[in-house]
Every structure is written in C-alpha cells, then in structure tokens.
Amino acid sequence: MKIENAKILVVDDELGMREGIKRLLEIEGHHVDTAETGAKGMQMGSVFEYDLYLLDLKIGDYDGTQVLQKIKSIYPESICVIVTAYASIDTAVETTQLGAYHYISKPFSPDELYHLVNRALERRWYILEARRLREEQERRLLEVAHEKSRIRTIINAIDDGILVINQDKQVVLWNPRFLKLLEIDRKVAVGDSVYQLLPEKLYEQFDRVFDQQPQLKAIKQEIVIHPPAKLVIMVNTTPVINSSGELLGVVSVFRDISELKQLDLLKSQFINMAAHELKAPLSAIKGYIELLIDATLGNTLDQYSHQLDRSRERIDALVNLINDLLNISRIEAGTVRRDIEPIDMSELLQNTLDFFRNDIEKRGLQLEQQIAADLILDADREEIQRVLTNLISNAIKYNKESGAISVNAERNNGYIRIQVSDTGIGLKPEERDHLFEEFFRAKNPLTRNITGTGLGLTILKKIVDSYAGRIEVESEFEAGSTFTVFLPASDTN
Template sequence: MMEAVRILVIDDEEGMRLGCRKVLERRGFEVKTAADGAEGLSLLRSGGIDLALVDYKLPDRDGMSILDEVRSEGLDVPCIMITAYATLESAVAATKKGAYDFLAKPFTPAELNAAVDKAVEYIRLQREAKRLKEEKKRVRLEFVRIVSHELKAPLATIEGYLTNLLEGYAGDDPEAWRRILERCKLRAEGMRKLIEDLLDLTRIESGSKESRPEEMDLAALLDDIVEVFEPQAERKKVVVEKEYRPPIPMFADVGELRIVFTNLVSNAIKYNREGGKVTVKAAREGDEVTVEVSDTGIGIREEDRKKLFTEFFRARTPETRNIPGSGLGLAIVRKLVELGGGRIEVESEYGKGTTFRVTLPARREG
C-alpha cells in the first residue's frame, strides 16, 4: 500500500485554497495551504510535502520563481502550475522550469483529480525506484559481506597452517607436512569453486551469458559426468547407478547442462552416507526430457527446502558441518534450468535421502 501523499496548495485566492483542500481531503490526501510565495516556499523547505499546486500569479512573486527555487534547491517535489493566464507560451515556460503539469483555471473537481492522480502515479513510481535502488544497494553490500566471510575463513585457515610450518610446529615429520598441505589445498579448492560459482552467477544475472544450443546426446553427457565423479564415489563407497537408455537426443546448451547435472551428481555423492547409493535416471517423453538424481543421503529438513535455491544458503546440521560448499551451486542450477525453459523440483525426507527432478524442453529455441 502506498504511503500517504501530502499536498501543498499555494494560491492567494482563499476560495481556491479551500476548494482544493475540500476535494483532495475527501480522497484521503493530507493538504496544507499557503496564501503567498514566501509561506509556500517555507513549507516546501521544511519538508514533508510530496506535491505542490502552485498559482502562476501570487502577491509577492510569480509561480515561475517558485519553480526556480524548487529546482535550484534540489527539492524533490513535483509541481503543478495552476493559472487563469493559460497560454501555450506560459505552459512551455513552466515545463522548462520543471513544472510536472499545467492546470488552467477555472477547473472542475474532476480535472483537479485527474491532474493530481497523474502526479501521484509519478510519485509512486519515483518512490518504487528509490526503494529498489536502496534494496539493490543493501543486497550488494550483503553480497560483499557474505563473499568476504566465505573467503576470509579458508584464508585464515591456510594462513594458520602455513604459519605452523614456518614456525616449525609441524616438526620434521614429512607425513605431518603432507597432511597440513593437503588441508591447505582443500581450502584453496573451496575458494576456487566459490569464485567460479560467483562468475557463473554474475554472467547469468547480468544477461551476458550467451546460450549456444546444439544437437546433443544427453545420455552421453550424463555418462561423462558420472565417470568424472567415480573416484569421489569410490572414496565414500557410494554406488552410482545409471537408469537410462542412450541415445537421448536434445537440442540444448551442453555447457549449461553440464553445470546443472555436475552440481546435482556432486551433491548426491557429497551429501550421501558412506556405503550409500546414487541413482541417475533420464528419459525423453514427447517434447520433454526428465532427469532425476536421487541419493540415500542425509536428506533435507522441511524448513530448509524453502531456502534451498537461495544464494549462499547452506543447511546447518551436524551432518553438513564438515562438508565444503559455496552455497551457490543450487542457485545456479535453478537459474540455468529456468533459462533453458525448464523447471526443477525436489523431494526429500530428512535422514533418508533426496531426489532432484529436472524437466527441460527437448528442443530449446535460440
């Protein structure tokens, strides 16, 4: 709901001031009045005025000089010039000095309301633009804060490990040195992944990422992705099963689909239990292709599912405490799926496992 609009009527005719006030207050506007330019400018400078109706001829000055003052002092108040001396020249002159509109006397309540409504819509749009600008600034600052935190923590860890090496706290044991360097490498890989995800996200949201659809076989792409993660799955004793029959022809952007399904397969293994199972299903039915990636892992709590595709969101549970991640992967997945004209759904039972279902058009346009 829009905030109340406060209107100032500057006119030396008492009947005009009272008439405007009566019409406008009946519609819920807050109305103040001034009988001359000095009083009107004082009220404008004191703030709290959103719209001014300014008479062209006033006892102490003309309305044009008030427009000059409003503009020179940077007062953010649109003005409607009201006058009995309405000519094309005066209307053009008032507009050049910043008048929002021009209303010729005598005018009816309907004409007054029409002019005010147009100005109020302008004020509403200005307020919305200001709100969006402030929200964008807030989001940008929050984004920087989160990224700084996400990079600062692993950097501090690496610095601590390297300091221990330099100060000799690790001794001369090569195995101790190897463990420390492996931990440094792990933290560095996490930072690299965060930076890569940030770059992907920035390209998508800025619209600079160009999609290049081509004829492809989805089954071959899924085979390749599963093969890449076989060593990771073997280390956790996770079995990866493939339930699809090649070929699965599509016309789509291979790079985008690789990012989508790499994230989903990686997560299915990463958040799985030792000795668990991942199942990758895919099929084409008519004009659509559906891919399901299921796991028997730790699952997702109901309250976390609502925020799952939010940037930088990571579920905080005892099971996820030591699992690395940027919190950007699923946000990128959803944006890419929607960019390709598809949809993504998730089903999960905490403690039992999760299924992500991606549905895409078999042939993507452009």
C-alpha cells in the same frame, strides 16, 4: 466570388423556356439539367443539392411552391429562383417568404437572367464557404476534445504518479497512480489544498520550490511515505514558469523506488556474504601457514602434511567459489554467450557418469542408472553439463560410505526429466527451504568436512530457470535426497 461551372436544375413545363434557359446557361459554362413536370423536378432535385434551382411557378397542373417547399425541406440552404409570369408576381413575392432566394418574371432578357444567376451563384459561394468553415471548426473542436482526452489517457497510463498544483497550492491535475502511491482514499477535487491532501514531508517540498529564489530549480528527494509498508518514493518537483518568469505552479512526479531500494539492500547483503565466504578459507589457510612457520608449537610431520592438504583443499574451494561468483554474475547480467544446439542428453548424462566413475567407486557407492535413448534438448552444452555435473557430484559428495546413487532420465510431457537420488545425509525441512539461496550450506556435523561454495545449486537453478525448466527436491534428513530437473525437450524430437 461565385460558383463557376455550377450545377443548375430548371423545372418548367414549357419546352421553349426550358431549352432557352439551358442554352443560355450552358454558354456560361454551367451544367444544366431540366425537368418538365413538378413531380420529376422534385425527384431530380432531391437526389443531390444543385447549386441553383430555377422553378416555374405554374408547372402545368403543379404548384411550383410545392416543389420549392420540398427542396427547401431537404436542402434548407439551397438557392431557389422562381420564374414567373407577370400576372402572378404577388405569389412570386410570397415565395420568398417560403425560402426562395429571388424571382424573375417572364419574359426576361438573357442579361437579366445572367445578372440574377450570377448574384445567386455568388450567394451560393458564400453559403458553401460558410458551411465549409463551420464544418472545419466543428472538426477542430472535435480534435481538441479528442486531444484533451488523449492527454488524459496518456497521463493516466503513466506508471509514475503525477500531480500538478497551481501557485495557490491547490491541486489541478493528477493521475490515478498518484492517488494509489500515496494511498489517498478520499475523493479529490480540483482546487483542494495540498496541505489537506498530502503528508507533511511532501508539501514541505512544494514549499521549498515556491520559496526558493530564483524559483527555477527542480527538487529531487527520496521520501519514505509509510514506514510500515516501506514504500520509498522518489519525488521530483519541477516549477512551471511562464514566459515572464512567474511561477505558475509545480509538477511533481512520484516514482516508487521501493523495489530498487530492496535490490540495493540485497546487493549489499550479497557482497557482505561473498566477502565473508571469501575470507573464511583465507583465515584457515593463513592459520595453517602461521602454524608451519611457528616452530614452537612443535607439530609432527604428519600434522604438517595434514595442514598442507587442508590448505590446498581450501585454496581449491576458494578458486571454485570465485569461479561460481563470476558465473552467477554473468548469468545475471545476461552476458553469457550461449551456443544453442541440439544436445543428446542421454549421451551427455552417460559421459558425466563415466567421468565420475572413479569417485563413485572410491566411496563404494552403488550406481543404478536408467537412461532412455534419444533425449534431445536445444541448449548450451556447457550449461547443461554444469547442471548434470552438479547433480551427480552432490549425490556423491553428500552420500554415505557404501550408499547408492540412482540416475533416471526419460521423456515426460514435452520435458526431459532427470532424476538423481542418493542415500546420503538428506536435508531437514528448514534446510530444504533455503537450498537454492546464495551461500546457503546445510551446517550440521554431517556436512562439516564437505567443502562447497554454497553457490552450486544457486547456479543450477538459475540455469534451469533460464531454459524455462524447473527443479524439484525431495529429501529426508539422514536418509537421502532426490533432485528432479525438468528441461523442455527439443521440438524436433
């Protein structure tokens, strides 16, 4: 192999020699530049690396070895051939020690020149090929180093703890999350024994993976690591097997499932509470029915009628409760279909108040209202209606006879602020803290005869939260409560 169409620089002060060489080499398909002085040769030869330099040893007043040294200093691998008169053959030989590839003595035949140039270009080819391979290898090494650090970065970024151990049960690889999950403070080094590093429950699991026959199965196990912190970790240990079926070690993935466990607990608590709340009205209704059936208890007609009224109220409450439960579950599952549209809050609030006018009058309540015009909100009408209905019906339900309700609505820093105050039974501070909890109902003599699901405010808060709004409660026991809801106003306002 040799370089075809090589780039060659000829430096010679003899015009005949320059042009002769140029012509001969151009016939071969090479590209030839020429320089007639040493200075020009050095300048041209430094701009880029020619495939071949043909340098006259005596270029007028210039020493060709200087040109050679200059070019070699810039391109140590360049191929330089010295062209020399027979008289200075000893000097030419010396130049090979300075890095010249070879020399050719004048006069020479075209064949001699071709022969030498071909050999030189062959050499050049090998040099370039070696250089290419070297560069490629360097690039690959760089990539490998890169790949390693990339895998490291990926492992470190994983939110699960990862630990790899070898067949001698020594740690090989781990990520920071692993150390954090198991609260390992001390410095961990490759080769540390798992028996020193890990809690007993964990290395027992490794032992089981190592001891099982065949050693192929992964083991999944929930482990409570620090009982006071209630950290529940799911550990999944998988054996690493080579192609001959030998166990090389294990990979363990540690996932913090404490939150899931907590959710699980909350879910069962919710179900227990829901069951309790669903059963309470049924117990009452059943009791009334039994009384009606059992004539021996000698109730009067008045009593019967009261019992039937109460039964109907409890059935209504039960239906409300079931609807509320379904609503909560829909909101939480995110399956509520919402039709977001601009809503005129002023109008909706006025309509809601009109709807309750009868109830307000029936209880002799004084209604004070101050509703700004053009309060526009982008939301689902039904949900906002529910919020308003809940606020106002609470203000009626938990008010005192002949009390007052005050309703205010206005714009407030990009929000629509709706404030509903009552002069009702109010809340104790500890009751206020639990107000939005599912099934929470203030239980005192004042609330005894008021039916409610204990879910209304829970739903209200979930709706308000889902619109990035907020709700504030001020209350004084036996004096009244003020609920203030902030909902983001529409941008088009």
